[in-house]
Amino acid sequence: MTLGVLLWACPARAAETLANEDCLSCHTEVDEKAFAASAHGSENCVSCHSDVKSLEHPEELAPVDCASCHESEAMAIAGSVHGKVQAGGGVSVSCKDCHGSHEVLSPASPASRMHRFNVAKTCSSCHEDIGAQYLRSVHGKAMLAGKFEAPVCTDCHGEHGIRSHLDPKSRVHATQLSEKVCAQCHAAERITSKFGMSADRIRTYFDSYHGLAGRAGSASVANCASCHGAHDILPSSDPASSVHKTNLVKTCGECHPGASERLTEGTIHLAPSPDKDRKIYYLTVFYIAFIVLVVGSMLAHNLLDLRRKVKEHYEQRHAQSHHARFNTNERVQHLVLAVTFSLLAYSGFALKFPDAWWAWPIVGLDPTHEWRGRIHRWAALLFTALCVYHVGYILLTPRGRGQLRSMLPRVRDARDLVQMVRHNLGHPVRRPRLARYTYVEKLEYWALAWGTVIMVVTGTVLVFENISLRYLPKWLIDAATVVHYYEAILATLAILIWHLYFTVFDPEHYPMNWSMKHGRTHEERTDEEPPPPDKSPRA
Ligand code: HEC
Ligand code: HEC
Ligand code: HEC
Ligand code: HEC
Ligand code: HEC
Ligand code: HEC
Ligand code: HEC
Ligand code: HEC
Ligand code: HEC
Incomplete structure (x- = not known):
């Protein structure tokens, strides 16, 4: 940003005489209105096209360097999977692939390519299959229906710092996903109650054998996505869902070869109550009552003792x-x-x-x-x-x-x-x-x-x-x-x-x-x- 301001203020600017109207008079392909309405509407053309020094500019111009004004964003991109591809000389993903060039808008604007409801479309221009899968999922449908709480690509993957899902620092890495991604919504009372979903999914997962081993650092146990999928998540009532009753043998079988119906009979998100998983529920109730009784009696016994001794001590001191x-x-x-x-x-x-x-x-x-x-x-x-x-x-x-x-x-x-x-x-x-x-x-x-x-x-x-x-x-x-x-x-x-x-x-x-x-x-x-x-x- 500072560099741009400096250039703007510098009186020796070579292209100073070139006003935006000069450029636009030849470059009718540039949508003047869209540019004026964009976040850069008050910028000079040459602040981005800095190698246009005169009207006889070279046909081959250097790519626009957004980093000269947006240093922090550029640094984040450089460290991301998209930036690494660029550095490796392969396919390059640059700022304009996501934001556009002359029509860049604040992500808060509904017309921005990076507005919540347009993110999936923009990312899909390269990640086509995943985009299509996502739009069919419960999350994608909710997004299409205009629900702000539905996750879009960037809620799960991040924005400029997107990493490969195999990178242990990625939020969608097997060891992080459940806690860092799914939990931000599925443990949030505000969202679960609004959509009538159970609020205990995260807790019950972390209390399960998979969750406990996962918390201890195992990457091979099931995380939320191993059972539910990532881009194709559907409610368990949908026959196409990976966690629909008829698909569980296959889903669990990915990691438990030869899994039988028996294995899949138990509840995964175990939340015992008088109507669900009753045996487990009453066993839990019995133990809690037992603990309260035993420890409570011990506590009562010792409190009586303490009271007596403190009283004697007090009286003795009072007398002196x-x-x-x-x-x-x-x-x-x-x-x-x-x-x-x-x-x-x-x-x-x-x-x-x-x-x-x-x-x-x-x-x-x-x-x-x-x-x-x-x-x-x-x-x-x-x-x-x-x-x-x-x-x-x-x-x-x-x-x-x-x-x-x-x-x-x-x-x-x-x-x-x-x-x-x-x-x-x-x-x-x-x-x-x-x-x-x-x-x-x-x-x-x-x-x-x-x-x-x-x-x-x-x-x-x-x-x-x-x-x-x-x-x-x-x-x-x-x-x-x-x-x-x-x-x-x-x-x-x-x-x-x-x-x-x-x-x-x-x-x-x-x-x-x-x-x-x-x-x-x-x-x-x-x-x-x-x-x-x-x-x-x-x-
Ligand atoms: C007299 C007409 C004229 C003016 C004024 C003019 N240009 Fe150009 N510009 C051209 C021509 C001709 C080309 C090369 C042919 C083309 O459009 O691909 C070109 C090419 C470009 C390119 C490269 C296009 C590409 O496809 O890679 C950019 C960027 C550009 N001009 C920016 C500017 C800017 C910024 C200004 C104002 C400071 C400006 N031009 C003023 C005529 C002009
Ligand atoms: C915020 C930076 C920015 C500003 C300001 C800007 N441009 Fe561009 N312009 C770009 C980007 C990005 C591209 C795509 C090519 C690239 O990445 O180098 C581009 C491409 C162009 C091209 C090539 C054809 C095209 O549309 O892709 C022309 C011509 C052009 N700009 C003219 C202008 C003119 C005229 C202005 C002033 C009214 C202007 N630009 C202002 C960023 C900018
Ligand atoms: C992979 C797509 C992608 C690429 C590539 C990308 N951005 Fe972004 N950018 C986003 C998303 C997503 C947002 C945030 C949207 C939101 O805040 O909801 C964003 C937001 C921004 C913002 C607004 C920041 C804010 O806090 O409001 C700026 C400025 C920005 N990007 C600049 C850049 C620059 C400069 C580059 C290139 C160095 C770049 N972006 C590359 C996706 C991208
Ligand atoms: C000459 C400096 C300069 C260059 C080069 C530049 N920008 Fe900007 N950009 C700005 C300024 C100034 C703003 C307005 C900031 C504001 O409104 O807070 C802005 C705003 C933005 C925003 C909206 C941020 C928001 O939260 O509203 C995005 C996104 C953005 N720029 C992306 C880009 C991209 C992509 C490029 C390269 C094609 C680029 N910028 C090149 C100066 C520049
Ligand atoms: C609900 C969270 C979530 C959303 C929303 C989401 N992803 Fe993913 N994504 C994941 C997870 C989790 C993985 C890792 C899957 C795995 O371990 O196999 C992943 C993996 C990926 C991969 C790499 C794996 C592959 O199959 O190539 C890409 C690329 C990707 N996502 C792009 C996207 C795009 C584009 C969108 C938006 C259309 C999106 N994701 C939306 C969670 C999400
Ligand atoms: C211009 C094309 C392009 C756009 C736009 C784009 N990507 Fe990518 N993306 C790539 C390429 C190329 C790779 C690296 C190749 C690969 O691993 O698939 C990549 C890699 C990824 C990965 C890592 C894949 C992995 O192995 O885990 C994720 C996640 C991802 N992109 C998400 C997104 C999201 C989210 C957006 C939108 C905000 C987006 N991409 C926009 C081209 C793009
Ligand atoms: C940004 C918030 C957000 C994130 C992140 C998120 N979800 Fe969701 N999820 C929702 C919302 C909102 C719904 C309800 C959509 C509806 O009913 O229209 C939902 C619905 C679901 C459903 C269907 C629930 C039902 O009762 O029908 C499942 C299963 C699900 N999500 C699993 C996941 C998994 C697994 C992850 C992590 C990979 C995840 N979600 C990440 C917000 C989120
Ligand atoms: C070992 C497999 C497995 C794991 C791991 C798992 N789930 Fe589930 N999940 C299921 C099954 C099976 C159901 C349907 C039966 C039930 O409700 O117990 C379900 C149900 C759900 C539901 C209720 C909506 C529906 O589709 O019925 C949500 C929401 C949900 N899970 C989210 C999560 C989240 C978030 C995580 C990670 C913290 C997670 N699950 C981890 C297997 C799993
Ligand atoms: C991503 C791979 C993966 C998936 C999918 C998966 N599991 Fe597991 N599961 C494991 C691993 C690894 C362990 C061993 C955990 C440990 O270290 O204690 C395990 C442990 C178990 C255990 C504890 C007993 C034992 O063998 O240690 C049960 C029961 C179980 N899983 C049931 C299921 C069911 C039911 C499903 C499907 C709804 C399922 N699993 C899906 C990887 C998975």
Whole structure:
């Protein structure tokens, strides 16, 4: 494209004096109207026929080089089966074979040779037999009937990057076809429900012996096309279909020599239900019930045990706890923080990793992500409200100001950190005596404060994307997306590693540091400045 623009702008262009009308006055064979209506209607003739330097041009001209403006398309063609033929000096398939020369239109235009409904015709000019077969198939007929969802040649083969079906990188290669080609429609609820087809064909295939071996990489097992064909696919009810009852012995026999009626009796797309494949269905139901019963009883037994032990532990710790740490207000703030933070992390990461096992409860129930998005936004609103409240609390109430003062970083914290690490490394130094808030809590508190500012700012930019797009450059919005994601990872990992260790896994506290529940700690801590007396009622 750039080269064309440069040529256009270059004042020394040899053929500058030659206007399109000059050319057309002799070349009446060129359809002027079609050219004017084409995607290149505003191009100069000489931008393609660049070796026409004057009116006395050579009769033999070099072929038009579309690549000079459409570099990426040309690169893709060069790597494709059509480009390789060209390079080998055999039959050449060039841009104009598919797009035409003067009547090139955007593929979106219904008159384009590359419009969905014209693709088969254009490809058939060379692949005649396949084109004819395709038009008789269930897909071809649907395309002729004007159904947009019906696959055309390029849906299965690709466009500029078409590869031989024997090339393992081709989407129609035996190892890829089922998942990359047929699944894009036959696993899509939108399409299967619209055409009244079963939505389970892909899943049932992948659960079958052929599918399992195929997924493991075997190219010799049956893929969708081995049984159904590729260009001649017909419904199984059609006697001409390769999967019609009467043809199965032959179809399976291709790979299972001597296949008998027996082999073909079983269902291929096994989807047991009370009316189909009943024996298999009830066997499955029995096993699922059995698993739920056995594992469920084990779980219940151990949960009872756990409950008892946790309760004893809690009571024991409660009895020992006398140092007031958090009042009810602060503990409620912590609870709201814990709930909104977990909701935000879960609903946020489920967007990024919809295929992860832990995401299915939300993605499975809500494939359109509507509820996931809503939960994320409401939790974010609550989270922000909490932050505003918290800032008010620590600045405006005497108790809050006291907490804030104890939370301010001191030189002593750095000393404690060094001393703690040395102590843990086995140096003969004492464990530091801990203040009301140690460097552990301070680090965590200020990291959280920092992360909150980042997440609220970037999150706001993303929620109001429409407005942001109007006032901010696009790269800033992309930057906000990246920062929102990585800061979320940082915060979540920090919580998992720093917070959970000190509140749960630290053997001094295991299985739980209860101070956020009953507000007290059993640890002896020195206070540089005792916090002001708490006037709120104790929990
Ligand atoms: C004075 C008449 C005249 C004008 C003006 C003219 N041409 Fe030609 N052009 C011819 C003739 C004559 C031939 C060779 C005979 C033929 O048509 O095969 C030719 C051949 C060509 C060919 C090769 C055709 C082929 O079959 O391979 C191209 C391409 C071409 N001209 C493009 C242009 C372009 C572009 C312009 C305007 C910049 C232009 N011509 C202006 C007369 C003209
Ligand atoms: C987008 C590029 C493009 C532009 C612009 C373009 N042509 Fe062509 N033209 C082609 C292609 C492609 C061919 C087929 C031959 C080839 O591949 O070299 C062709 C062929 C021709 C031929 C040979 C006869 C034919 O129709 O096949 C003539 C004459 C011609 N062009 C004249 C013109 C004139 C006159 C204009 C300006 C009104 C023009 N071309 C603009 C791409 C272009
Ligand atoms: C085998 C046939 C074939 C050949 C050869 C071919 N194209 Fe295409 N081209 C297509 C199809 C199919 C599409 C896409 C149709 C669609 O988007 O639905 C397309 C789309 C395009 C588009 C529009 C891209 C877009 O994103 O909208 C351009 C530009 C293009 N081709 C240029 C070229 C150029 C330049 C060459 C030669 C280097 C070329 N094509 C060769 C089949 C072909
Ligand atoms: C001088 C530069 C130039 C050359 C040479 C050129 N094109 Fe284009 N082509 C353009 C421009 C400019 C557009 C319009 C792009 C747009 O509308 O976005 C375009 C548009 C197209 C489109 C439609 C893309 C779409 O999505 O709407 C196709 C297809 C296409 N060209 C194919 C070709 C083919 C095939 C050739 C060779 C015969 C060719 N072009 C040669 C500049 C060129
Ligand atoms: C539903 C998907 C699908 C559609 C639509 C489709 N093909 Fe194919 N095509 C395949 C598969 C799969 C293979 C490989 C078949 C095999 O393994 O024997 C193939 C193979 C081919 C081959 C090479 C094998 C041979 O027999 O020469 C060509 C050429 C081909 N297709 C062209 C086309 C053309 C042209 C169209 C449109 C008229 C088309 N295909 C439509 C799936 C498709
Ligand atoms: C100008 C003629 C021509 C056009 C148009 C054309 N092809 Fe081809 N195609 C060929 C030739 C020649 C080969 C290489 C010989 C072969 O392997 O059959 C080929 C090879 C292929 C192959 C690989 C065959 C294999 O062994 O798997 C596929 C697939 C294919 N074409 C699909 C298409 C599709 C889809 C279109 C339309 C978008 C198309 N072709 C348009 C001529 C053409
Ligand atoms: C681009 C979407 C698309 C792709 C890709 C596609 N199909 Fe289809 N298929 C359809 C649609 C749509 C229908 C329904 C047509 C109708 O009923 O008019 C259909 C119908 C069928 C039918 C007949 C179903 C019935 O109940 O009558 C079979 C069998 C079939 N496809 C198999 C395949 C196989 C095998 C592949 C892969 C090689 C494949 N399809 C690829 C969209 C697709
Ligand atoms: C081992 C052979 C075999 C394989 C592999 C296979 N099928 Fe089938 N398929 C059949 C048979 C036989 C039927 C008809 C009986 C039935 O419904 O189980 C059928 C039925 C269907 C139907 C229902 C429409 C109809 O014609 O009755 C669709 C759609 C379908 N298959 C798509 C696929 C897709 C997509 C794949 C690949 C993921 C695939 N099949 C793999 C043998 C196979
Ligand atoms: C493209 C070749 C191919 C086609 C067509 C094919 N199969 Fe198979 N099938 C295989 C291969 C290879 C295996 C061995 C899989 C493995 O490695 O476990 C297999 C395995 C099986 C098995 C599992 C038992 C065994 O022998 O390992 C059954 C049952 C079976 N096929 C039934 C069928 C039926 C029924 C059809 C026709 C509807 C069919 N197959 C069509 C290639 C094919």
